[in-house]
Every structure is written in C-alpha cells, then in structure tokens.
Amino acid sequence: xxxxNSKDYMKISHDDQTVxxxxxxGEFGLITRIASAxxxxxxxxxxxxxxAAVTDVSPGMQLLTSTDMLLENVHFRRSWHDPYxxxxxxxxxxxxxxxxxxxxxxxxxxxxxIPADLSLEFIDEFTRGFLAMASEHGVxxxxxxxxxxxxxLIISVTIMGEQYPQLVVRRSGAQPGDDIWVTGTLGDAAMxxxxxxxxPLHEGEGWGxxxxxxxxxxxxxxxxxxxxxxxxxxxxxxxxxxxxxxLLADFGHIAEQSAVGGTINLDAVPLSxxxxxxxxYISEFPYNLAISGGEDYELCxxxxxxxxxxxxxxxxxxxxxxxxxxxxxxxxxxxxxxxxGTRCNQKNQGFNHFTR
Amino acid sequence: xxxxNSKDYMKISHDDQTVxxxxxxGEFGLITRIASAxxxxxxxxxxxxxxAAVTDVSPGMQLLTSTDMLLENVHFRRSWHDPYxxxxxxxxxxxxxxxxxxxxxxxxxxxxxIPADLSLEFIDEFTRGFLAMASEHGVxxxxxxxxxxxxxLIISVTIMGEQYPQLVVRRSGAQPGDDIWVTGTLGDAAMxxxxxxxxPLHEGEGWGxxxxxxxxxxxxxxxxxxxxxxxxxxxxxxxxxxxxxxLLADFGHIAEQSAVGGTINLDAVPLSxxxxxxxxYISEFPYNLAISGGEDYELCxxxxxxxxxxxxxxxxxxxxxxxxxxxxxxxxxxxxxxxxGTRCNQKNQGFNHFTR
Numbered sequence: 091x092x093x094x095n096s097k098d099y100m101k102i103s104h105d106d107q108t109v110x111x112x113x114x115x116g117e118f119g120l121i122t123r124i125a126s127a128x129x130x131x132x133x134x135x136x137x138x139x140x141x142a143a144v145t146d147v148s149p150g151m152q153l154l155t156s157t158d159m160l161l162e163n164v165h166f167r168r169s170w171h172d173p174y175x176x177x178x179x180x181x182x183x184x185x186x187x188x189x190x191x192x193x194x195x196x197x198x199x200x201x202x203x204i205p206a207d208l209s210l211e212f213i214d215e216f217t218r219g220f221l222a223m224a225s226e227h228g229v230x231x232x233x234x235x236x237x238x239x240x241x242x243l244i245i246s247v248t249i250m251g252e253q254y255p256q257l258v259v260r261r262s263g264a265q266p267g268d269d270i271w272v273t274g275t276l277g278d279a280a281m282x283x284x285x286x287x288x289x290p291l292h293e294g295e296g297w298g299x300x301x302x303x304x305x306x307x308x309x310x311x312x313x314x315x316x317x318x319x320x321x322x323x324x325x326x327x328x329x330x331x332x333x334x335x336x337l338l339a340d341f342g343h344i345a346e347q348s349a350v351g352g353t354i355n356l357d358a359v360p361l362s363x364x365x366x367x368x369x370x371y372i373s374e375f376p377y378n379l380a381i382s383g384g385e386d387y388e389l390c391x392x393x394x395x396x397x398x399x400x401x402x403x404x405x406x407x408x409x410x411x412x413x414x415x416x417x418x419x420x421x422x423x424x425x426x427x428x429x430x431g432t433r434c435n436q437k438n439q440g441f442n443h444f445t446r
Numbered sequence: 447x448x449x450x451n452s453k454d455y456m457k458i459s460h461d462d463q464t465v466x467x468x469x470x471x472g473e474f475g476l477i478t479r480i481a482s483a484x485x486x487x488x489x490x491x492x493x494x495x496x497x498a499a500v501t502d503v504s505p506g507m508q509l510l511t512s513t514d515m516l517l518e519n520v521h522f523r524r525s526w527h528d529p530y531x532x533x534x535x536x537x538x539x540x541x542x543x544x545x546x547x548x549x550x551x552x553x554x555x556x557x558x559x560i561p562a563d564l565s566l567e568f569i570d571e572f573t574r575g576f577l578a579m580a581s582e583h584g585v586x587x588x589x590x591x592x593x594x595x596x597x598x599l600i601i602s603v604t605i606m607g608e609q610y611p612q613l614v615v616r617r618s619g620a621q622p623g624d625d626i627w628v629t630g631t632l633g634d635a636a637m638x639x640x641x642x643x644x645x646p647l648h649e650g651e652g653w654g655x656x657x658x659x660x661x662x663x664x665x666x667x668x669x670x671x672x673x674x675x676x677x678x679x680x681x682x683x684x685x686x687x688x689x690x691x692x693l694l695a696d697f698g699h700i701a702e703q704s705a706v707g708g709t710i711n712l713d714a715v716p717l718s719x720x721x722x723x724x725x726x727y728i729s730e731f732p733y734n735l736a737i738s739g740g741e742d743y744e745l746c747x748x749x750x751x752x753x754x755x756x757x758x759x760x761x762x763x764x765x766x767x768x769x770x771x772x773x774x775x776x777x778x779x780x781x782x783x784x785x786x787g788t789r790c791n792q793k794n795q796g797f798n799h800f801t802r
Binding site: 144163191201202238261 | 491492495496497498499500501502503508509510511512513514515517519520521543544546547549553555557558559588589590591593594595596597598600602604605606607611614616617618686687688703
C-alpha cells in the first residue's frame with residue numbers, strides 16, 4: 091500500500107527522538123522513513139510498500155527505462171560529496187538518460203547499500219537531496235531496496251519515463267551532413283575533478299568563484315530535461331545522447347549506432363570562463379579535457395543544417411546555450427580538427443571502467 | 447539501438463579468443479557481450495544500447511516495478527554460490543516480487559559492480575544463469591549498468607511486469623476470517639544455510655540428497671509465477687506476498703497493510719522431508735526456522751474459507767502444494783499456536799538488515 095502524506099518533501103519526519111542511528115531504526119523503519127518523505131506522482135497507483143510499485147503509463151506513450159549504479163570511491167568520495175548533493179546527483183544522472191531520449195521522467199527506484207559507519211543524518215540528507223531533484227523534474231520515488239554494505243556506500247537508481255513513440259529520440263538516426271550540437275559548456279565537471287584532486291579537503295578554496303562553479307558542475311549536475319523535451323517535440327533532431335563519458339566517447343556512440351562518423355571542430359567546443367581560467371593550472375591540452383572529460387550531463391544531438399536557426403532560437407527560449415561543434419560524416423571515424431586545420435583521428439577516450 | 451541476434455541465449459559468443467579478462471574487453475565490450483547473449487522480448491522496442499530502453503506496456507495493463515540489491519558477503523558468498531546459480535537467483539528474487547502482485551514479469555535491468563579479481567568466465571556464467579532464468583519466465587534483459595567495484599561483487603536488478611488493474615493483488619486486502627495460505631514447504635532455504643554454515647567447503651557432502659535439496663532451495667530458488675498468476679486470475683485471493691524474510695515477517699506486512707492480525711498454526715506449517723531430517727542437527731526449535739527463516743520465495747496469500755476447495759484444486763492443477771496455515775484475525779497481533787494449544791505473541795523475526 092502506498093505510504094503518502096501531505097508533508098513537504100523537504101521535511102523528513104524526526105518525530106521519534108529515540109531514533110539515533112540506522113540500526114536502531116531497522117530496515118523497515120528506514121523504508122517507512124524514506125517513504126514518508128516522498129510525494130505522490132503522476133500515474134502512481136501504488137508506491138513504496140508493496141512487493142512492486144503499480145503505475146499507469148499514459149495512453150499512447152511508450153515506457154523509457156534506465157538504471158545507474160554509483161559506488162563510493164569509484165563514482166564519488168564522501169570527503170568531497172556532501173550527502174544532499176550526492177542525493178541530487180544520484181537521481182540527476184538517471185533523469186539525464188530519460189532526457190536524452192526526449193522522454194518525460196516519471197518514476198524512480200532508489201536502492202542503497204549502507205555501510206555500518208553511515209549516519210542516519212547522512213541518509214536523511216541524501217534522501218532530501220534525492221527528493222528535491224525528483225520534485226524539480228516531476229519524478230516520484232515509488233520503490234527501492236535497502237541493505238547493509240560491508241564495503242562503501244552503494245547507490246543504484248532506476249528511472250522510468252514515458253513519451254509518444256514518434257517523439258522518442260535514439261542514438262541511431264544521425265545522417266551525414268547533420269550538424270553536431272552540444273548544450274552548455276564542456277569539460278567543467280572534469281576540470282572541477284582536477285581541482286578537487288589537487289585540493290581535496292577545502293572545496294574550491296583558493297580557486298575563487300570560478301573554481302566553485304566547476305566543482306559544482308561535478309557534484310551537482312543539472313539534467314537538461316526542458317531543452318531535451320523541446321528538441322524532441324519539434325522533430326528537428328535526428329539523434330541525441332547525454333554527455334556522461336565525454337563528447338568524443340558519447341558522440342562515438344551516436345556514430346556507431348547511426349553507422350556514420352563525424353568531425354569535431356575543437357575551437358567551436360564551448361568552454362566556460364571558469365574552465366579557461368583554470369586551464370593554466372593543468373598540464374594537459376585543455377581541449378582534451380573538454381572533449382574527453384565525463385560527467386557534464388550536457389546534451390549532444392544531431393540535426394540537418396537547414397534547422398540551425400530554428401534550433402538556436404528554440405534553445406534560447408529554453409534559456410540553454412547550444413553550439414554546433416561539428417559535422418556528421420560518412421566516414422566511420424570520429425575526428426577532431428584544430429583551429430589551424432590539422433586533423434587527427436580520435437579513439438573514444440571517455441571514462442571506461444575496467445581499463446587498468 | 448537494440449543489439450539482438452538469433453543465437454541461443456545459453457551460448458555466449460567467445461569468437462574473440464584474445465579476450466582473456468574484463469579489463470581487456472572494456473566496459474562497452476562487456477555490455478555488447480551481455481547484450482549479444484540476450485534475447486528479444488514481448489513489447490521490447492529498443493533494448494540494450496541506448497540511453498534508455500523503450501518498451502510497450504500492453505493496452506489496458508498497469509506497470510509493476512520492483513528492485514533488489516544483492517551484495518557479496520551480505521546476501522551471498524562466492525565460495526558457496528557458483529556464478530550460474532547466482533545469476534539465476536539474482537533475477538529469481540525479483541521475478542518473485544512481480545509474481546506476488548499477480549503480475550506477468552516482462553523486462554529486467556541488470557547492474558553489476560565488478561571487483562578486480564572477478565574473471566570474465568564468472569561474468570559469462572552469471573549472465574548465462576540470469577538469462578536462463580529470464581527465458582524460463584518470459585523476461586527480456588533490456589538494460590543495465592556495469593562498473594568496477596572496490597568492494598565485493600554488487601548486483602542490482604530491476605524487474606518490470608504488467609497486469610490488468612483488476613487482477614493486481616496487493617498486501618492490503620486481507621479480511622478477518624480469511625485463511626492464511628502458503629505454497630510449498632517453509633524453512634528449507636534457512637536450513638540449507640545452516641548446513642552450509644556448518645560445512646562451508648563441501649556443499650551438501652555428508653548430508654545426503656535431502657541436504658542437497660535444502661541447499662539448492664537456498665542457492666537456486668524458483669519463483670512461483672504460474673501459481674501466483676493463476677491465483678490472481680481467479681480473483682479468489684484477497685492479499686499476497688512472497689516469503690523472502692520468513693512467514694512471520696512477511697505475513698506481518700500483509701497484517702500491517704490490511705490493518706488485521708493473524709494466528710499461524712505451527713503444526714500446519716508445511717515442512718519438507720529434508721527439513722525434518724536435518725532438524726536433528728540444529729539446536730533451535732525447527733518451527734522457528736520454518737516461520738522466521740527467509741529466502742524460501744514461496745507465496746503467502748489470504749482467501750475466504752469458502753474458497754478453500756477451489757484453491758486447493760487450482761494449486762493442484764499448477765503442480766504446486768498449497769497449505770492453509772492459519773487465520774486472519776481482527777486483533778492487530780500476529781500470533782502462533784502450537785499443537786497443544788499454547789499461543790504466544792510473535793514479533794516479526796525475519797531477516798532485518800541493520801540490526802546488529
């Protein structure tokens with residue numbers, strides 16, 4: 091049976107003052123605590139509290155489903171990531187996947203593997219962040235799993251969304267001659283990570299406001315749902331993906347599944363002022379970081395050049411910067427072109443688990 | 447774009463003989479390897495390989511969703527669990543949740559956190575087991591996530607199913623006077639665990655065939671999909687749950703959500719011959735293990751006594767043993783009654799994470 095109430099999602103009930111930690115609360119107490127903080131959602135018939143959640147997909151729409159696992163000391167560090175923003179990001183990366191299909195995010199499942207040293211306060215703050223992100227994007231938390239972890243904190247999130255079949259945007263539709271677009275600026279999250287690696291204990295301190303913004307891009311990304319939905323609705327785009335592993339790797343997925351290639355003009359890749367300022371601190375060629383650094387959660391999409399002005403206008407209306415950065419080619423390779431015209435073939439250099 | 451082929455799901459391609467381990471294969475290679483072994487499924491428009499899977503829920507049906515996390519050395523040990531049966535069980539526990547709602551399991555997402563010492567052969571065997579279980583229950587693998595784990599092996603599975611609204615069975619419909627039923631025999635998995643704990647390295651050896659069956663109940667449970675679906679279809683049952691945490695705890699969930707209580711007759715609780723034989727090896731009262739031991743993945747359901755014969759007949763047709771073990775009461779307590787008539791109030795004693 092669905093446990094709902096009219097409480098504000100930002101407030102987690104602390105009425106039981108004797109509840110000091112998770113072992114005191116117990117598994118089912120923890121589930122009830124999380125459920126009581128969640129809000130009802132569109133299409134939710136039965137939420138947290140039965141063997142399975144029951145939802146109604148909107149008539150005529152298809153179901154979109156994606157899942158992400160975030161592991162402590164692999165995807166995040168507790169020393170860098172405060173629990174509130176970790177909760178936000180845990181859902182944001184999944185919402186971004188639904189956005190990249192042109193879908194409307196609807197329902198989420200949240201599973202936690204909780205180490206013995208984690209406080210109840212951490213879980214409360216994490217949940218508060220998760221539910222704030224959910225609320226901002228119209229997502230309802232409808233289920234999950236909680237268990238004890240003997241390793242670090244484990245987060246697994248499944249998201250479901252929906253969309254009319256004709257508006258779903260896949261990776262496979264890019265055509266030679268299409269523009270390659272990206273939203274926002276690239277490399278900020280990767281640069282933020284470089285800053286944290288150099289200054290692990292005092293977030294942003296010494297790097298000024300620009301540094302804080304870069305670090306915030308890493309720790310609290312914003313999925314581009316509104317822009318993605320607007321793009322899908324117009325029918326003007328041929329393929330889309332979210333940039334989680336870096337532009338080269340992610341456009342590489344579009345190229346592979348569309349059986350095309352592409353050329354990225356390096357000097358067209360949008361860089362933020364903060365990124366440019368911080369570039370002097372790193373030893374590598376900054377464009378490498380911009381096109382190969384992951385976790386920006388911007389969109390990469392393709393569209394015929396005839397649509398260029400309309401897309402620019404549409405993105406402006408959404409309040410999102412969007413930039414054409416290259417062109418889809420018939421060659422199966424993904425290349426970059428520097429300002430002086432030199433070209434080099436690129437292998438996908440995005441983040442890859444299991445490479446040692 | 448969905449990566450499908452006509453290969454038998456039991457065969458995982460080993461055409462690349464240079465692929466010796468996971469680091470050699472890489473993240474996307476591993477995903478392609480898993481995807482190439484999976485089969486198409488009902489309602490699957492786009493499976494593994496895009497930002498999100500796209501599926502069609504059958505017209506008029508509601509979506510059922512559940513998720514389970516299985517952690518090494520919390521839920522399983524690699525020394526006890528061979529990868530093939532671990533793969534089977536990882537999906538079986540989720541299928542069981544859809545069954546407990548009276549639903550038809552359809553689509554699964556599988557996320558793996560893979561430790562550095564895990565072999566590619568282990569993943570192949572795990573996937574083979576997962577897909578064998580999927581095939582037996584008509585489930586298609588449509589997505590997931592893979593990443594490296596710095597702790598043990600992490601498995602997170604999300605399952606989706608569907609059912610007409612009027613046939614969905616919740617925990618909340620039990621009525622005072624209803625019979626409490628269980629399928630199969632209880633406590634076998636818990637007894638199997640006791641055997642393994644006493645004899646960790648030589649599975650079943652020395653315990654005879656009966657011991658092997660008990661251990662198999664623990665390591666390779668069978669979700670009761672056919673029985674659950676048949677029960678839901680008749681409309682004769684008022685509430686249902688799968689027994690994952692032990693009968694007392696799981697009927698406790700029905701009681702709580704139906705605002706009722708219940709009395710379990712201990713001598714009516716069905717015990718297997720293997721369980722009875724092994725009981726002499728353990729120091730505790732065997733009925734405690736039968737009603738509080740988890741992981742049987744049998745069904746517990748409630749139904750008016752007037753339906754008793756019809757239900758017995760229906761279960762016989764399904765080839766499933768089903769036994770009335772008690773009665774739903776108006777009292778909010780869940781009690782047990784021994785053969786000599788003594789009663790004792792019971793707290794839910796099933797497995798609970800976070801209790802130290």
